Amino acid sequence: MEAELERKLEALLFVADEPMSVVTLATALGAPVPAVRQSIERLVEDYDGVCPSGVRRGFELREVGGGWRLYVREQFDDVVRELVLEQNPSKLSQAALETLAVIAYKQPISRGQIASIRAVNVDSVVRTLVSRGLITEAYTDSETGAIHFATTDLLLTQLGINSLDELPQISPLLDDGAEGFDGVA
Amino acid sequence: MEAELERKLEALLFVADEPMSVVTLATALGAPVPAVRQSIERLVEDYDGVCPSGVRRGFELREVGGGWRLYVREQFDDVVRELVLEQNPSKLSQAALETLAVIAYKQPISRGQIASIRAVNVDSVVRTLVSRGLITEAYTDSETGAIHFATTDLLLTQLGINSLDELPQISPLLDDGAEGFDGVA
Amino acid sequence: MAQSRETGLEAESVEGFTVSLSNFNGPFDLLLSLIAKREMDITEIALSAVTDEFISYLREIDGPEELEQASEFLVVAATLLDMKVAGLLPQGELVDAESVALLEARDLLFARLLQYRAFKEVSAWFGAGFEAEANRHARQVRLEEKYRQFAPELVWTLSSEDFAALAAVALAPREIPTVGLAHLHAPLVSIREQAAIVVTRLKSEGTLSFRELISGATLRGEIVARFLAVLELYRADAVSFEQIEPLGELNITWKADVWNDASLANLGSDYSGGESGS
Numbered sequence: 001m002e003a004e005l006e007r008k009l010e011a012l013l014f015v016a017d018e019p020m021s022v023v024t025l026a027t028a029l030g031a032p033v034p035a036v037r038q039s040i041e042r043l044v045e046d047y048d049g050v051c052p053s054g055v056r057r058g059f060e061l062r063e064v065g066g067g068w069r070l071y072v073r074e075q076f077d078d079v080v081r082e083l084v085l086e087q088n089p090s091k092l093s094q095a096a097l098e099t100l101a102v103i104a105y106k107q108p109i110s111r112g113q114i115a116s117i118r119a120v121n122v123d124s125v126v127r128t129l130v131s132r133g134l135i136t137e138a139y140t141d142s143e144t145g146a147i148h149f150a151t152t153d154l155l156l157t158q159l160g161i162n163s164l165d166e167l168p169q170i171s172p173l174l175d176d177g178a179e180g181f182d183g184v185a
Numbered sequence: 186m187e188a189e190l191e192r193k194l195e196a197l198l199f200v201a202d203e204p205m206s207v208v209t210l211a212t213a214l215g216a217p218v219p220a221v222r223q224s225i226e227r228l229v230e231d232y233d234g235v236c237p238s239g240v241r242r243g244f245e246l247r248e249v250g251g252g253w254r255l256y257v258r259e260q261f262d263d264v265v266r267e268l269v270l271e272q273n274p275s276k277l278s279q280a281a282l283e284t285l286a287v288i289a290y291k292q293p294i295s296r297g298q299i300a301s302i303r304a305v306n307v308d309s310v311v312r313t314l315v316s317r318g319l320i321t322e323a324y325t326d327s328e329t330g331a332i333h334f335a336t337t338d339l340l341l342t343q344l345g346i347n348s349l350d351e352l353p354q355i356s357p358l359l360d361d362g363a364e365g366f367d368g369v370a
Numbered sequence: 371m372a373q374s375r376e377t378g379l380e381a382e383s384v385e386g387f388t389v390s391l392s393n394f395n396g397p398f399d400l401l402l403s404l405i406a407k408r409e410m411d412i413t414e415i416a417l418s419a420v421t422d423e424f425i426s427y428l429r430e431i432d433g434p435e436e437l438e439q440a441s442e443f444l445v446v447a448a449t450l451l452d453m454k455v456a457g458l459l460p461q462g463e464l465v466d467a468e469s470v471a472l473l474e475a476r477d478l479l480f481a482r483l484l485q486y487r488a489f490k491e492v493s494a495w496f497g498a499g500f501e502a503e504a505n506r507h508a509r510q511v512r513l514e515e516k517y518r519q520f521a522p523e524l525v526w527t528l529s530s531e532d533f534a535a536l537a538a539v540a541l542a543p544r545e546i547p548t549v550g551l552a553h554l555h556a557p558l559v560s561i562r563e564q565a566a567i568v569v570t571r572l573k574s575e576g577t578l579s580f581r582e583l584i585s586g587a588t589l590r591g592e593i594v595a596r597f598l599a600v601l602e603l604y605r606a607d608a609v610s611f612e613q614i615e616p617l618g619e620l621n622i623t624w625k626a627d628v629w630n631d632a633s634l635a636n637l638g639s640d641y642s643g644g645e646s647g648s
Contacts, residue, residue, distance in 0.1 A: 007243040007258075011261035058195030084520040088521040098536055104537060105537045115318075199509065200514075266505075
């Protein structure tokens with residue numbers, strides 16, 4: 001029974017994006033706070049490989065800012081760094097640059113709108129651009145729930161301009177383009 | 186030493202937000218591919234609690250969409266559901282599912298070829314599938330200018346399979362129908 | 371039209387079957403539903419049994435979206451009719467080139483219908499897969515800030531002009547290929563359009579044989595639609611038929627006193643192909 005609570009706790013912490021308070025966890029699990037607190041302690045020891053036959057995991061459970069969250073164990077920072085380098089080349093791909101250009105001229109724009117202009121799935125490219133700080137979430141449409149993206153000051157800096165007004169005009173082409181796409185439907 | 190590789194692997198899988206190919210993992214780890222493959226196998230068993238004193242974790246390591254990714258174990262999906270705010274994409278229409286099936290089995294395939302199998306105009310459905318990232322433009326026929334479509338790794342991930350080989354056999358379905366009358370090609 | 375559509379929706383909730391054509395994704399979808407409704411396997415007998423019903427649904431074709439699909443419906447309808455007619459004829463007469471063509475058309479229809487059914491069945495597997503996986507939770511946690519800083523500095527080489535050029539290309543309308551589809555997808559044929567041609571010719575010539583009437587029609591769909599148009603005009607009492615001997619030349623004579631564009635527009639709205647076909 002207690003082991004079962006630990007596994008559920010493990011599942012919850014696994015998907016949590018930010019530190020979770022014991023009370024939040026207890027509520028989600030429908031379990032008493034002291035039992036959850038005990039389970040957390042056992043999990044910490046479990047991941048630290050405290051018991052004789054135990055394994056010291058590549059991750060650990062830490063209390064940060066009044067809540068509990070799973071983190072990669074610090075000694076493995078190097079290997080994570082390698083992965084981050086591998087997945088973030090210093091130059092943006094052609095697809096990412098084109099998507100960025102579409103966003104710059106059509107902002108604010110949702111993922112779906114970008115996808116219909118680019119005729120590809122843009123999820124991973126948008127994620128890359130956000131993590132590179134070139135675009136940001138501008139607002140969420142209250143009706144559709146669609147997140148709209150806009151470019152950041154970092155892009156202006158990279159382009160050597162002071163404001164979006166200084167982007168070269170491409171409006172004649174833009175209008176044509178928009179019509180062309182409506183026509184496709 | 187090998188245990189160390191498993192812990193590093195654990196750390197990498199922990200920060201990944203998409204299926205990781207064995208090659209990507211091996212590159213980041215600076216380890217030979219076969220060793221990584223073995224470590225992955227041991228991790229799968231570890232999390233499944235296969236060894237006698239083992240614990241069946243609240244998460245599991247699955248091979249989907251051409252790579253490895255950590256998932257909450259299916260039996261705990263209910264526990265985490267409330268915590269995770271997910272924007273599940275809207276369900277695909279029956280027409281979209283059928284079109285997707287045609288593309289999956291006949292790829293690469295042009296819009297016209299899909300239309301002739303389904304006996305309806307498929308333009309808007311194909312556009313939906315492209316913007317969902319389930320299919321992509323594979324190449325354009327240099328003679329006819331017809332774009333040919335193929336399925337993506339995202340399709341595999343969303344179906345929970347690792348490769349197209351895991352699609353159900355479709356020839357028995359065709360054979361079944363053929364029984365009962367002669368002369369059908 | 372709107373009324374029958376509503377009725378269709380009601381029918382769907384009641385017995386899982388709908389009347390409106392717009393609910394069917396193409397002729398095979400309709401044909402399979404008809405066969406399934408009668409709990410039959412796909413056989414020649416089944417196809418012939420649902421022919422009348424299939425054709426009666428063609429009455430529902432309306433609006434640009436459905437007209438776009440009409441040619442495919444017509445090709446299937448024509449093949450079904452051919453099969454039904456051939457079934458009524460004495461077996462010995464089926465030896466000429468036309469009957470060979472009929473056999474080929476029939477086999478093609480079977481093959482395509484089977485193929486369609488296979489994909490429809492396997493699409494259920496796709497649907498189930500998506501549904502099951504939508505409930506699964508992969509670990510997807512934002513990369514911690516300290517790791518994000520590991521990402522190499524971005525090397526940026528584009529000027530604002532380069533960037534604008536990139537945007538212009540990305541936003542330019544893409545060529546929609548129109549070549550190479552005609553042989554794969556029967557072109558669209560409208561019965562009303564074909565009827566207009568028939569009316570014009572008959573009004574100027576008075577009497578024409580059907581052979582003469584279809585001269586200039588190169589596509590199979592056009593010939594079928596022109597034949598259906600003639601049947602329509604007959605029902606509207608605008609033409610009369612004369613056939614001296616069975617299977618002989620079919621002569622069509624214009625007899626309507628009053629005929630205008632409105633009459634043409636009404637054509638097909640009371641179309642009942644099932645009876646006319648046999």
